[in-house]
Amino acid sequence: MRSPETFHLQNAPLLPLLVKELWEILSGRALWTMLLLMCPLVGYSFFQAVSLYGEASAAGLQSPVLANSLSPLDGILVPTLGASYVAVTLLFPFVAIRVLGLEKESGALRLLVQMPYHPSTLIAAKLVAVVAAWVLSSIPAFSALAMWRLFGGHLSAPETLNLLFGHLLYGSLVGAIALFAASVSESAATAAIVTLAFTIGSWVLDFTVAGHPGLLEWVASLSLTQVLRTFEQGLLSLRLVAGIGAAMCGFAALATVWLPPGIDVRNKLVRSIVCVLAAAIVFGLATQIRLSIDVTEDQRNSFPVADQHALASLVRPLVVTVHLAPEDPRYVDLQRNVLAKLERVLPNMSVGLAGGRQSVATNAGDDRYGEVEYNYGGRSDISRSTSPREILPVLYGLAGASRPAPAPGGDYPGYPLIVRAEVALLWFFGGLPLCIALVWWRSRRLPINYRKPTKEAQP
Amino acid sequence: MLADVAFDIPAGEILGIIGPNGAGKTTLLEVLAGILPADASDVQWLGRPLPPSRRRETMFYLPDGVRPYQDQPVSRVLSFFAGAYRRSVDETTGTIEAVGLTPVLHKRVHSLSKGYGRRLMLALGLLTPHPLLLMDEPFDGFDLRQTREIVGVLRKEVTKGRTLALAIHQLLDAERVCDRFILLADGHVRGVGTLKDLRARTGLTNANLEDIFLALT
Numbered sequence: 001m002r003s004p005e006t007f008h009l010q011n012a013p014l015l016p017l018l019v020k021e022l023w024e025i026l027s028g029r030a031l032w033t034m035l036l037l038m039c040p041l042v043g044y045s046f047f048q049a050v051s052l053y054g055e056a057s058a059a060g061l062q063s064p065v066l067a068n069s070l071s072p073l074d075g076i077l078v079p080t081l082g083a084s085y086v087a088v089t090l091l092f093p094f095v096a097i098r099v100l101g102l103e104k105e106s107g108a109l110r111l112l113v114q115m116p117y118h119p120s121t122l123i124a125a126k127l128v129a130v131v132a133a134w135v136l137s138s139i140p141a142f143s144a145l146a147m148w149r150l151f152g153g154h155l156s157a158p159e160t161l162n163l164l165f166g167h168l169l170y171g172s173l174v175g176a177i178a179l180f181a182a183s184v185s186e187s188a189a190t191a192a193i194v195t196l197a198f199t200i201g202s203w204v205l206d207f208t209v210a211g212h213p214g215l216l217e218w219v220a221s222l223s224l225t226q227v228l229r230t231f232e233q234g235l236l237s238l239r240l241v242a243g244i245g246a247a248m249c250g251f252a253a254l255a256t257v258w259l260p261p262g263i264d265v266r267n268k269l270v271r272s273i274v275c276v277l278a279a280a281i282v283f284g285l286a287t288q289i290r291l292s293i294d295v296t297e298d299q300r301n302s303f304p305v306a307d308q309h310a311l312a313s314l315v316r317p318l319v320v321t322v323h324l325a326p327e328d329p330r331y332v333d334l335q336r337n338v339l340a341k342l343e344r345v346l347p348n349m350s351v352g353l354a355g356g357r358q359s360v361a362t363n364a365g366d367d368r369y370g371e372v373e374y375n376y377g378g379r380s381d382i383s384r385s386t387s388p389r390e391i392l393p394v395l396y397g398l399a400g401a402s403r404p405a406p407a408p409g410g411d412y413p414g415y416p417l418i419v420r421a422e423v424a425l426l427w428f429f430g431g432l433p434l435c436i437a438l439v440w441w442r443s444r445r446l447p448i449n450y451r452k453p454t455k456e457a458q459p
Numbered sequence: 460m461l462a463d464v465a466f467d468i469p470a471g472e473i474l475g476i477i478g479p480n481g482a483g484k485t486t487l488l489e490v491l492a493g494i495l496p497a498d499a500s501d502v503q504w505l506g507r508p509l510p511p512s513r514r515r516e517t518m519f520y521l522p523d524g525v526r527p528y529q530d531q532p533v534s535r536v537l538s539f540f541a542g543a544y545r546r547s548v549d550e551t552t553g554t555i556e557a558v559g560l561t562p563v564l565h566k567r568v569h570s571l572s573k574g575y576g577r578r579l580m581l582a583l584g585l586l587t588p589h590p591l592l593l594m595d596e597p598f599d600g601f602d603l604r605q606t607r608e609i610v611g612v613l614r615k616e617v618t619k620g621r622t623l624a625l626a627i628h629q630l631l632d633a634e635r636v637c638d639r640f641i642l643l644a645d646g647h648v649r650g651v652g653t654l655k656d657l658r659a660r661t662g663l664t665n666a667n668l669e670d671i672f673l674a675l676t
Contacts, residue, residue, distance in 0.1 A: 012544075016539050023531060024528065027530040027531060028530065102529075110525065114520060
């Protein structure tokens with residue numbers, strides 16, 4: 001008789017598993033249907049973005065001052081990929097659930113879990129297939145970017161890659177949630193409801209609690225839609241990347257725990273708690289990472305270079321106390337124009353709201369409302385401005401440093417472009433869907449004159 | 460619910476787990492394979508305890524009523540299993556020919572007849588290298604001629620050193636292929652042994668398995 005150690009898990013080749021997962025996701029109608037739906041969705045967004053950009057460019061071509069506000073990141077990339085985001089939120093869960101849900105429903109999972117792969121390997125392979133599906137589903141968005149270049153439009157590689165990376169992370173996170181949902185649910189329909197509860201629930205969070213102070217603000221920050229905002233601003237935040245990575249690994253680990261059918265529910269619950277705690281710890285550690293990179297061509301998230309260097313030398317703690325309500329537009333301006341930039345460059349800075357959960361209404365009679373107090377090295381000063389032009393001299397004054405001379409050159413030129421984009425509509429409403437339908441039909445064709453299995457998955 | 464079920468399987472044997480629908484045959488196989496949690500179970504392999512997490516190193520379970528990867532051609536499903544278990548093309552081709560799957564290699568799994576679906580599952584089981592193969596209703600969907608053909612395939616597999624445990628509710632099929640039997644009813648073992656042993660126990664000297672089962676349950 002053969003010994004029990006006939007083979008070991010680590011000896012199993014991964015390639016057949018990956019090939020199987022990719023074929024499974026390619027064979028389903030969900031991916032191709034989503035692709036076909038995305039063509040007009042992304043295409044029309046792109047067409048509108050190009051048209052609006054062209055209208056704005058008409059004024060920009062007359063004035064260099066107006067031209068330098070014309071950034072393809074804001075004008076073309078964000079709205080075009082925004083349409084892709086909507087489709088990923090609403091449709092991608094159905095594609096991702098398929099990689100596990102069908103196996104559960106058909107009973108094939110009972111074969112798969114007996115095969116020489118660890119459950120974590122099975123989930124990892126499925127996640128790879130989900131990422132591949134995201135790449136395929138982004139074909140309309142990729143073709144929009146290519147068309148923009150063909151029109152003569154400008155694309156900054158760091159901005160574009162950063163934003164695409166953000167969308168990849170978002171798609172992967174939705175995929176990981178879908179795998180977890182498919183793992184805990186008995187049917188694909190239930191899994192879809194669970195996943196949509198996360199994705200559409202994020203929208204609800206945004207609409208209902210965003211802009212509120214305190215706990216509600218923290219809850220709103222957990223929304224999945226927050227994932228993309230930093231990337232859309234042109235920032236590559238390691239805190240965000242690590243946080244999303246922790247969340248993805250957490251959901252993948254939970255999917256792994258709930259995958260094997262031979263473990264009782266109590267055991268799975270205990271393991272799930274361990275996974276959630278581990279993910280929460282990693283998530284908490286990730287929030288401590290402050291490093292972020294401004295990848296925008298116009299460096300909109302940074303002060304001028306000379307100021308960046310000068311501010312980086314301020315090593316003592318800077319404490320900023322803001323006498324504004326979080327929903328006050330002045331606070332939003334201050335945050336965007338000054339505080340966010342300071343947090344990126346100053347190693348030791350803290351910001352606090354005076355009065356905690358104050359609001360505009362309750363502070364109407366407060367004389368100090370609107371003040372921002374800066375405390376550095378035991379000295380303090382107060383300003384009501386939200387502009388770095390006025391605040392930076394205050395900080396230099398507190399630090400006893402002189403304001404550096406601005407470095408010459410390096411101004412962002414802006415990229416005005418007037419172009420008629422009707423041809424894009426033809427492509428997205430006709431050419432691209434036709435190409436996708438042809439590839440779909442081609443992928444559905446069965447092998448002819450088959451006599452023996454292909455060697456594609458053979459060692 | 461299963462209770463007080465204890466038995467052993469000698470190497471190179473075809474063991475038949477016999478019983479009517481609802482007797483607990485499938486539950487027993489799934490608990491054995493480690494894909495169904497049990498309140499208390501102890502499986503030993505060559506005298507050593509075999510926890511559920513390690514069962515898939517020694518045994519493979521082919522469930523009843525499963526059509527895996529229905530959108531894929533049969534050849535692709537077989538390729539996946541052959542690749543995962545590092546089977547050579549010759550070994551894979553031999554298995555395909557042995558179970559008679561050649562005519563449907565290019566067909567999608569969902570378009571297979573019940574018999575060919577069963578052959579596909581059998582081929583997947585034969586491609587695995589496990590010493591012990593557990594099969595639930597392996598002859599369901601086959602006519603008499605096909606059943607005899609598959610019995611021959613299974614017998615050949617046993618001569619290669621494999622051990623088979625088959626859950627069968629058709630007693631004639633079981634009598635045709637199995638060396639030893641476990642008679643299950645209502646989750647309890649009613650008898651264990653060869654046909655000769657069971658005849659001796661019941662005192663029915665020329666009885667077939669059907670008579671013995673009725674006598675014991």
